[in-house]
Amino acid sequence: RIMRPDDANIAGNVHGGTILKMIEEAGAIISTRHCNSQAGEPCVAALARVERTDFLSPMCIGEVANVSAEITYTSRHSVEVQVKVMSENILTGAKKVTNKATLWYVPLSLKNVNKVLEVPPIQYVRKEQEDEGKKRYEEQKLDRLETKQRNGDVILPVINPEPHTVGYSQSSLIHLVGPSDCTLLGFVHGGVTMKLMDEVAGIVAARHCKTNIVTASVDAINFHEKIKKGCVITVSGRMTFTSNKSMEIEVFVDADPFVDEPRERYRAVSAFFTYVSLSKEGKPLPVPQLLTETEDEKRRFEEGKGRYLQTKAKRQAQMQQSAQ
Secondary structure, eight states, X not given: OBOOGGGBOTTSBBOHHHHHHHHHHHHHXXXXXXXXXXXXXXXXXXXXXXXXXXXXXXXBTTOEEEEEEEEEEEOSSOEEEEEEEEEEOTTTOOEEEEEEEEEEEEEEESSOTTOBOOOOOXXXXXHHHHHHHHHHHHHHHHHHHHHHHTOOOOOOOOSXXXXXXXXXXXXXXXXXXXXXXXXXXXXXXXXXXXXXXXXXXXXXXXXXXXXXXXXXXXXXXXXXXXXXXXXXXXXXXXXXXXXXXXXXXXXXXEEEOOSSOOOOOEEEEEEEEEEEEEOTTSOBOOOOOOBOOSHHHHHHHHHHHHHHHXXXXXXXXXXXXXXX
């Protein structure tokens, strides 16, 4: 579809959350189609996880976004979908890849939202494709478990915070989940949640550096539990790490059942977003150093530094392989 002004961020490019929402819609369509391709109980595919995705180049208003999806692996109860986003300048015909993402879905019964159905298997061209897919499946399964275990943290307000501290830029957004946010089963589309998360992360980044900011990448997004229609969700973000030219922001989503639900608040989604600061000409700007004050903030900073160095090393290794 063509990108319009209401898809733009304040820098004039397409909002990162808009691209994430399109990616999830493509993944939901293809995985729901596949899971209903054989006779059996009808179902809807629900997003469980998004692997790390990099925003390779900005997409501009007026360009056409082309989102393509392919199923690359199926386990008994999950589907791996790989999605690619291309932007096309319809005046010049120039095309470029803006995003690549890997998403995992599980099929939920239309009759019982808590029932996970079996996934029809796909045919692999080579045995190695199945083996590689199984390895990715086991890795993401382990990471999801580890992430859920450390997800008890909350963000508390800070009175009169100093500039460039964690408390100074931390932000929250409260949203009542309505019918337009939800799937046929009455729980939130993953893409809607990711768009809200990107908005909060963007506010945190802009508050910290006071410049135009853009989404550079999103670490794995884990959907721990479903969010039903009628819930009030709180999307919270805080700065965890800064390098010379990037900012890592932790974002999590807590859900409060609001209508006919006795359940207490629970952690539904969590992820790390990375942003960069840009001048009006689109050139990278230095990022103010994050000032850590508490032991927890210092620990999170070191953990973020580890993720940053690990990603940097992977990128350098990929560049060396490409050069060879």
